[in-house]
Amino acid sequence: METPTRVLIYEDNPDLRISLSQLLGGTPGLELAGALGNCQQVDTDIPRLKPDVVLMDIDMPGINGIEGLKRIKAKNPSTSVVMLTVFEDNDRVFQAVCAGADGYLLKKTPPAKLLDAINEVKAGGAPMTPAIARQVLRLFPKPVAPRQQEDSPANLSAREQEILGLLVEGYSYKMIAHDRGISLDTVRSHIKKIYEKLHVRSMTEAVSKALRQGLT
Amino acid sequence: METPTRVLIYEDNPDLRISLSQLLGGTPGLELAGALGNCQQVDTDIPRLKPDVVLMDIDMPGINGIEGLKRIKAKNPSTSVVMLTVFEDNDRVFQAVCAGADGYLLKKTPPAKLLDAINEVKAGGAPMTPAIARQVLRLFPKPVAPRQQEDSPANLSAREQEILGLLVEGYSYKMIAHDRGISLDTVRSHIKKIYEKLHVRSMTEAVSKALRQGLT
């Protein structure tokens, strides 16, 4: 690579934006085209800064990352855009993929991996974490075969689904225990299993996943 | 994981089959369920050997890996299948993905990565090389992107909406504080106001309401 890869950052968190800038700026073969806190001027940013690769935070006030991605791809389809986010919910992955994202990474990605990812994108790859890749695969239409569909919405047992439903309704552990006439510890036990099966670690994540994936 | 992950190998090359077997057999947390040279008896192999994860070579005489994959998924959709191949041609990736593959690796993948991949699959991820991931993304229909109907801020301030969005993503107070570079107490303060405005009393209720009313 005789010409460095120009990277543009959109990230509204100043701390992260600065540390990303420093990381990229200090890496041979890369050149920081810019580091912006929002997508408001994305339409003019791109022709002005001419990035090869854009790192785009998804959660930004104003124009969010998905919208920014769409705008970039609408006018500059050859610019590679890697989405950055903290959580990997189905809906956003879907939107990002449909809008033409070229990669999808978690913010907790270690710096070395991030640099690898930029090189991969430049080389025509699509860096993404395995968990996200799994979701992308699941977005696929499964044509033939008897496989698939609603024998188990997520391998949750009937009881687990029931309790998940109550969580979605805003019930607390206590309320669930009382409502179903079981002990608080039993509720804990069910919820622990639900977390395992859904790969989440908190009530909010479980609720979010349940609503987005129609598990209720 | 108290119970080891049972891995079944389909690989027609005896040398590779043996070396894979040794690799997996010698790894704590994994258990070699079997190592077979063909897919002829795949329908009976699975219930007999009960693997959690199957490593499936694509190029095999007789029943090939794609067909083997289909047969596994037809009867045991919860069994994870990772495809192994030397090629990364578009057609095979497409077929494998459509048939429900849970991962797609090249045979040249180093042993350590392969072990990582097995753990990732077990954890709900879908390991694949970036180059393959890119192909998968390209298989996607670019056009459509549902939703999108920006409605009223529902009397939440911009900042409040932003934080509510993070709650929906599963962020904890700590994570929000860190991500936004504000103190934990400030996060509490915002969330208290959000609760007042939404008339809820817990994170789950807020998340549920946000998702249902499209406040994000």
Next chain:
DNA sequence: GGCCTTATCACATCATTATGCGAGCAAGCC
């Protein structure tokens, strides 16, 4: 200049959740 809203931060206290380790029981399956 007052008045109001929003955003920021602090401290305190109590309630709830998250997790780990176990354990017993019933139903269903080779």
Next chain:
DNA sequence: GGCTTGCTCGCATAATGATGTGATAAGGCC
């Protein structure tokens, strides 16, 4: 019968969340 799965319960501890009572500062508004 032995095995597995789902449902039930208990205990203990650490981490988080919920709530109350303030306070300071910036910005818009009349």
